[in-house]
Every structure is written in C-alpha cells, then in structure tokens.
Amino acid sequence: MDREWGSKLGSGDAASAQNEAIDRRERLCRLALETIDLAKDPYFMRNPFSSYECKLCLTLHNNEGNYLAHTQGKWHQTNLAKGATREAKEAPAQPYKQKVTLRKSVKIGRAGGLME
Numbered sequence: 698m699d700r701e702w703g704s705k706l707g708s709g710d711a712a713s714a715q716n717e718a719i720d721r722r723e724r725l726c727r728l729a730l731e732t733i734d735l736a737k738d739p740y741f742m743r744n745p746f747s748s749y750e751c752k753l754c755l756t757l758h759n760n761e762g763n764y765l766a767h768t769q770g771k772w773h774q775t776n777l778a779k780g781a782t783r784e785a786k787e788a789p790a791q792p793y794k795q796k797v798t799l800r801k802s803v804k805i806g807r808a809g810g811l812m813e
C-alpha cells in the first residue's frame with residue numbers, strides 16, 4: 698500500500714510540474730496581452746472567420762497569442778520598419794495638397810492676365 702501511495706505521489710508531482718509549465722506559459726501570454734494592447738495595435742484585426750489578421754503583413758492567426766508571437770517575429774518587425782518609413786514619406790502629403798491648390802489659383806491668375 699505504501700508503495701502505491703509513493704508512485705501516485707510521484708506521478709502527481711510530474712503532472713503538477715507540467716501544469717506549472719502550462720500555467721507559466723498562460724501567464725506569459727496574459728502578460729503579453731496586458732502589456733501589448735491589441736486595441737491600440739493599428740495592424741491587429743479580428744476577421745469574421747473568428748481568426749486574427751495582421752494588416753501589415755496580411756497574415757492570419759488562430760488566436761491572440763499567435764498574433765502576439767507574430768508581432769515579435771522578424772517578418773513583422775521588418776514590415777514595421779518599412780511601414781514606418783512609408784508613413785514618414787506620406788507625412789508631408791498634406792502641405793503638398795495645399796501647394797497644388799495654390800498652383801491652381803496662380804494658373805487662373807496667369808490665364809486671366811493673358812486674356813487681358
């Protein structure tokens with residue numbers, strides 16, 4: 698009887714150790730979910746097929762943890778860097794539009810000058 702108890706305790710320890718490992722992983726995942734706010738992630742998108750999408754890399758993910766793992770990946774980081782440079786180039790687009798409208802009014806002025 699004593700031996701049976703011992704073996705049961707042994708297997709129980711192994712199981713609890715496994716559970717601890719799973720717990721730790723879940724805790725890490727939850728921690729990542731807390732530190733990285735997916736609501737603030739401009740590239741995170743939940744699609745109608747109950748999966749998650751990275752709008753930046755156009756990749757599909759089964760769950761939030763998978764997406765988070767992807768955001769730490771090289772591919773996403775590379776695209777993120779590319780996206781950052783693209784955004785920097787697109788930034789002066791607004792004053793450029795103003796210039797275009799200004800040029801138009803100048804053209805009208807010139808045309809008017811030629812007409813007279």
Ligand SMILES: [Zn+2]
Binds near residue numbers: 752755767
């Ligand atoms: Zn991505």
